[in-house]
Amino acid sequence: xxxxxxxxxxxxxWDEHVVHSAPGEPDLLYVDLHLAHEVTSPQAFEALRVAxxxxxxPDLTVAVPDHNVPTHNxxxxxxxxxxxxxxxxxxRNAQEHGILHFDIVDERQGIVHxxxxxxxxxxxxxxxxxxxxxxxxxxxxxxxxFGIGTSExxxxxATQTLQQRRPKTxxxxxxxxxxxxxxxxxxxxxIIAEAGVDGGTGHAVEYRGTTFANMSMEGRMxxxxxxxxxxxxxxxxxxxxxxxxxxxxxxYAPTGSGWDEAVARWRSVVTDPDATFDSTFRLxxxxxxxxxxxGTTPAQSVSVDSAVPNPDSMPDDSVAAxxxxxxxxxxxxxxxxxxxxxxxxxxxGSCTNSRIEDLRAAAAVARGRHVASGVRALVVPGSGLIKxxxxxxxxxxxxxxxxxxxxxxxxxxCLAMNDDVLEPGQRCASTSNRNFQGRQGPGGRxxxxxxxxxxxxxxxxxxxxxxxx
Amino acid sequence: xVMEAFRALTSKAIPLDRSDVDTDQIIPAQYMKRVERTGYxxxxxxxxxxxxxxxxxxxxxxxxxxxxxxxxxxxxxxxEHAPWALEDxxxxxxIAPSFAxxxxxxxxxxxxxxxxxxxxxxxxxxxxxxxxxxxxxxVDLETCEIRAGDDRWTFDLDEFHRERLLKGQDxxxxxxxxxxxxxxxxxxxxx
Numbered sequence: 001x002x003x004x005x006x007x008x009x010x011x012x013x014w015d016e017h018v019v020h021s022a023p024g025e026p027d028l029l030y031v032d033l034h035l036a037h038e039v040t041s042p043q044a045f046e047a048l049r050v051a052x053x054x055x056x057x058p059d060l061t062v063a064v065p066d067h068n069v070p071t072h073n074x075x076x077x078x079x080x081x082x083x084x085x086x087x088x089x090x091x092r093n094a095q096e097h098g099i100l101h102f103d104i105v106d107e108r109q110g111i112v113h114x115x116x117x118x119x120x121x122x123x124x125x126x127x128x129x130x131x132x133x134x135x136x137x138x139x140x141x142x143x144x145x146f147g148i149g150t151s152e153x154x155x156x157x158a159t160q161t162l163q164q165r166r167p168k169t170x171x172x173x174x175x176x177x178x179x180x181x182x183x184x185x186x187x188x189x190x191i192i193a194e195a196g197v198d199g200g201t202g203h204a205v206e207y208r209g210t211t212f213a214n215m216s217m218e219g220r221m222x223x224x225x226x227x228x229x230x231x232x233x234x235x236x237x238x239x240x241x242x243x244x245x246x247x248x249x250x251x252y253a254p255t256g257s258g259w260d261e262a263v264a265r266w267r268s269v270v271t272d273p274d275a276t277f278d279s280t281f282r283l284x285x286x287x288x289x290x291x292x293x294x295g296t297t298p299a300q301s302v303s304v305d306s307a308v309p310n311p312d313s314m315p316d317d318s319v320a321a322x323x324x325x326x327x328x329x330x331x332x333x334x335x336x337x338x339x340x341x342x343x344x345x346x347x348x349g350s351c352t353n354s355r356i357e358d359l360r361a362a363a364a365v366a367r368g369r370h371v372a373s374g375v376r377a378l379v380v381p382g383s384g385l386i387k388x389x390x391x392x393x394x395x396x397x398x399x400x401x402x403x404x405x406x407x408x409x410x411x412x413x414c415l416a417m418n419d420d421v422l423e424p425g426q427r428c429a430s431t432s433n434r435n436f437q438g439r440q441g442p443g444g445r446x447x448x449x450x451x452x453x454x455x456x457x458x459x460x461x462x463x464x465x466x467x468x469x
Numbered sequence: 470x471v472m473e474a475f476r477a478l479t480s481k482a483i484p485l486d487r488s489d490v491d492t493d494q495i496i497p498a499q500y501m502k503r504v505e506r507t508g509y510x511x512x513x514x515x516x517x518x519x520x521x522x523x524x525x526x527x528x529x530x531x532x533x534x535x536x537x538x539x540x541x542x543x544x545x546x547x548x549e550h551a552p553w554a555l556e557d558x559x560x561x562x563x564i565a566p567s568f569a570x571x572x573x574x575x576x577x578x579x580x581x582x583x584x585x586x587x588x589x590x591x592x593x594x595x596x597x598x599x600x601x602x603x604x605x606x607x608v609d610l611e612t613c614e615i616r617a618g619d620d621r622w623t624f625d626l627d628e629f630h631r632e633r634l635l636k637g638q639d640x641x642x643x644x645x646x647x648x649x650x651x652x653x654x655x656x657x658x659x660x
Binding site: 019024025026028039040042043051053056057067068082083085089131132133135146147148149151152155158160163165197198202231233297318325415416417438442443 | 487488489491493494497498499501502503504505506516539540541544545546547548549552567569570571574575578579627628629640641643644645647648650651654655658
């Protein structure tokens with residue numbers, strides 16, 4: 001906060017939610033919406049039970065299974081009995097405590113960070129938490145949203161609050177129009193490449209500038225989703241007419257006069273003109289090209305029209321050592337053009353890129369083409385409703401005719417907890433958010449790209465510059 | 470959850486000379502399929518342990534309760550399974566130049582002490598434990614001091630977190646002292 005009392009969005013939302021503040025203690029922050037999934041919540045519910053505690057506000061938690069649900073043959077139980085147990089445990093906990101639960105057979109089921117916004121649960125000015133680091137996605141609506149651990153999930157269930165230290169603030173300012181073929185995914189990959197994997201640690205980010213102002217909600221969600229990949233727990237876009245248009249009429253959005261009051265309130269959730277940030281990062285959007293990661297952190301990416309970097313020419317020894325280790329794991333030689341790297345698998349999905357706009361972009365490339373021989377390509381929509389919408393628009397037919405597998409909603413091969421797993425050594429073009437070692441299966445090699453770039457890799461059998469298609 | 474109080478500890482240290490060790494490396498997602506908090510230690514660094522020369526495979530470090538690592542340790546997922554796996558394996562202290570935010574919070578809740586020291590000091594500790602696996606480090610949470618041989622360094626820790634670790638306090642118990650404020654906040658918001 002500056003001397004004038006001017007505040008950033010993050011500071012405004014924070015102040016609004018402080019239940020208790022005392023010197024030497026973290027603030028006690030009220031949580032408006034808690035999202036729960038089957039993998040990080042069972043231990044929290046069990047600990048409550050053991051301690052004889054109840055859920056303070058069951059009306060402020062929403063549960064959905066997503067991480068390990070099967071994405072085909074949904075009428076059957078999950079093949080893995082422990083996954084099935086986690087899904088059933090979430091169902092039972094939700095029933096027992098009276099928590100809204102979108103079950104696996106419900107059309108509204110999907111990835112937790114996709115369905116929160118889709119249902120209108122995610123709203124500007126809220127504090128939103130979930131036992132998942134990609135909770136930052138909800139920041140696209142001007143909410144302060146961040147991931148928490150299971151002990152904190154338990155804390156939220158018991159108290160509807162969290163003990164938190166106020167984060168530092170960081171402005172990420174990007175201006176200019178995106179070139180054809182360049183997407184919000186490329187913008188965030190460029191930001192991460194320049195900021196580094198820990199450039200945002202300790203901060204909450206506000207995305208500012210014309211590039212984000214002109215972005216769709218889907219695009220903003222992609223950007224905010226990957227905020228955690230440069231170390232910042234939360235990333236927000238100021239709410240505007242684009243936000244309100246997206247929310248109006250959604251099932252859990254305010255209605256009638258409540259809607260008008262909400263919009264008036266939401267319009268004040270913006271940074272004051274003379275507020276200051278602890279740090280600022282700037283980027284010119286017109287210089288960004290489609291990007292592909294070559295290593296094992298999301299910061300290790302280059303433009304599709306360049307080559308695999310050479311560690312020998314890296315000035316910092318520890319950076320070079322990490323790059324060598326990454327290239328060894330990825331089985332890549334330095335200086336090889338990115339477009340000469342073949343792929344075995346293509347995954348289009350995840351909380352980063354599984355929304356209708358992502359599927360439209362991928363289908364536009366797939367239309368009239370066919371998945372290259374020897375390549376396996378999956379499309380996993382972010383929710384049952386997105387799946388239905390894509391089928392209505394004919395996108396599903398485009399994918400199926402092009403040789404893609406068309407699946408049910410879930411996290412799927414983003415983290416390979418269900419049976420959508422890379423074989424050791426397989427190379428995957430993936431629209432997900434993490435290219436960590438073994439992320440998509442032990443020994444699997446992940447290259448992060450946009451949906452259009454993933455589709456281009458699928459039909460070519462190797463990475464290709466979507467601008468030339 | 471009630472955790473074990475921590476005052477001071479002297480132990481060998483495992484030198485993990487890598488930066489950006491992510492939570493997927495600490496515990497891959499396929500091992501998160503349990504509904505309990507325990508039993509994850511056997512899967513700690515599962516894929517790295519398949520490399521024969523990986524430091525955890527070196528018997529000389531058996532029984533170590535301190536891990537020394539490179540910067541940005543614990544980046545990635547919010548899975549508390551990562552600190553659960555470290556704790557279950559026997560680790561009570563992690564020393565690194567920096568940690569990822571969510572991971573560091575989770576460690577406090579599991580009772581693991583995260584110590585931030587300058588990059589140069591961490592690399593000194595890494596090389597000592599690499600050269601002499603028997604060399605011991607003392608971590609004193611009461612004085613916020615690290616001692617190794619004749620050297621000592623002080624470290625900063627959030628005072629509230631330090632108190633919790635020293636007393637093994639349950640976070641929910643602490644918050645419920647302010648139950649009336651939560652109720653007051655809720656009734657104010659409902660109007």
